Every structure is written in C-alpha cells, then in structure tokens.
Amino acid sequence: QVQLVESGGGLVQAGGSLRLSCAASGRSFSTYGMGWFRQAPGKEREFVAAISWRGLSTSYADSVKGRFTISRDNAKNTVYLQMNSLKPEDTAVYYCAARGGLGAVARTVNEYEYWGQGTQVTVSS
Secondary structure, three states: OOOEEEEOOEEEEOOOOEEEEEEEOOOOHHHOEEEEEEEOOOOOOEEEEEEOOOOOOEEEOOOOOOOEEEEEEOOOOEEEEEEOOOOHHHOEEEEEEEEOOOOOOOOOHHHOOEEOOOEEEEEEO
16 A cells, blocks of 8 residues: 655746655555656646656656656655646646556556645646
8 A cells, every 4th residue: 555645736937847746655665656647627637757666767748758857766755756847738736646566667547556635736827
C-alpha cells in the first residue's frame, strides 16, 4: 500500500516556474514506477510525465517535453515535477501516481494503482 501527497501547486504567471513534490509513504517506494498526470475542467485526465523505479528511464507528453522534468529521490520517498516556461494551457489539477513492479515507464491512467489527492496549478496569461 502506498499513500501519496502532492504539494507545490499554486498561481503563477505565464513563463514562470513551479516545482511539484509528491511524498510517498511505505517502505517499497523505490520499487514503484511513478507518474504525473493532470486534469483540466471538463477534460479527461492526461499523462504528463513518468519515471522508472530507479529513475533511469523517463517519458514525457509531447506538450510538456523540453519544459517539464520529472525526477525522484528514493532516499526521501519523493518524486518531483519541475515545470518551467509555464503556459495558460498547463492549468489543471496535477496528480501523482504510483505503480508496482519493475517494468518500463507507464503512460496511461489504467496502469497506475495509487493516486494522490491532486494539487492545483493555475497559470495566468
């Protein structure tokens, strides 16, 4: 069982930066693949970024590639999402997710077992 708590969201102007954090409970964090997803009002939850259990592999949605960076610190049971050059279309609730197993990074909602409660990111123009 893994519990996830996101933090770091807020209001930022276009072009600004935010860093989201996701703190995980449980002793097996280092064996979980982690992902970030987002959901804007009236839209489906969509993939943003993912990182493998050791942090050796990452994957990004095309819309954030080159602007966002996912990383993890297994000693701190935390995964991060550094978001730079933010755009108004990045406005959404951002969710952290975890999946067990040592496989490749996952990009779909259904592949993740555990979810945080979400943190709001609002980018003003």
